[in-house]
Amino acid sequence: MENEENQNQQPAQNESQTEQQDNQEQGSKVTFTDEQQAAIDKMFAEKIAKERQRAEAKTQDAAKKAEQDKRDAIKKAEQRAKMSAEERAEAERKDRDQAIEQERQDLARQKREFSTKNMLLDKGISTDLLPLVMGADDDETSQRLDLLRKYRDKEVQAATEKLMSGKKTPAAGNGGSGMPLNGNPWTDDSWNLTQQQQILNTDPEKAHQMIAQAQPKQAFYFGKTN
Numbered sequence: 001m002e003n004e005e006n007q008n009q010q011p012a013q014n015e016s017q018t019e020q021q022d023n024q025e026q027g028s029k030v031t032f033t034d035e036q037q038a039a040i041d042k043m044f045a046e047k048i049a050k051e052r053q054r055a056e057a058k059t060q061d062a063a064k065k066a067e068q069d070k071r072d073a074i075k076k077a078e079q080r081a082k083m084s085a086e087e088r089a090e091a092e093r094k095d096r097d098q099a100i101e102q103e104r105q106d107l108a109r110q111k112r113e114f115s116t117k118n119m120l121l122d123k124g125i126s127t128d129l130l131p132l133v134m135g136a137d138d139d140e141t142s143q144r145l146d147l148l149r150k151y152r153d154k155e156v157q158a159a160t161e162k163l164m165s166g167k168k169t170p171a172a173g174n175g176g177s178g179m180p181l182n183g184n185p186w187t188d189d190s191w192n193l194t195q196q197q198q199i200l201n202t203d204p205e206k207a208h209q210m211i212a213q214a215q216p217k218q219a220f221y222f223g224k225t226n
Contacts, residue, residue, distance in 0.1 A: 116141050123149075124185075124192040186214035 032040065080088050116134040119141060120127050125148075133148055135141040185195035199207045 184214050186216045
């Protein structure tokens with residue numbers, strides 16, 4: 001008799017567990033309206049289409065370059081076949097010289113990039129600006145950095161003065177804000193443009209307080225980067 005009761009209870013327990021699992025799955029499942037789902041599908045379709053177009057364009061460019069390189073190689077071989085031994089040797093010597101010169105230029109460019117990155121880091125400027133400021137040598141790069149600084153100072157001076165005029169002048173000592181000056185990227189001792197941009201992007205109110213406290217004497221970037 002007891003076995004019969006257990007057998008009768010077992011299907012009921014299994015059915016209850018199955019129902020609970022179904023409820024949990026339904027509760028955790030995110031549903032969208034037909035309109036929302038259509039918008040999501042469209043967004044993903046457009047993104048996939050753009051990526052496919054970009055990949056196809058890249059593949060086509062690579063194929064065109066490979067085909068052009070093949071034609072150039074065939075043309076060069078035909079020209080070399082018509083040359084005398086002396087002319088062929090001279091042409092091959094020029095090819096070697098060109099390859100060596102290309103390697104020299106690539107190495108010089110890599111050295112300039114490394115030097116320019118160090119200059120940017122020393123001045124607290126993002127290395128993303130490397131293509132803009134890198135010159136033919138260190139002297140030209142330094143001149144471009146100076147021009148960039150002067151342009152930046154001129155463009156942001158008005159924004160700086162407006163910001164400072166809208167803030168209460170901090171009292172002497174701790175600046176009246178309770179925020180320590182040590183580590184403030186707007187102070188002369190801790191001046192750092194990269195940190196300034198990060199704080200402005202993540203916590204503008206804190207940035208305003210730090211600027212008002214430090215009262216920087218030089219212009220600085222004020223805005224949101226993408």
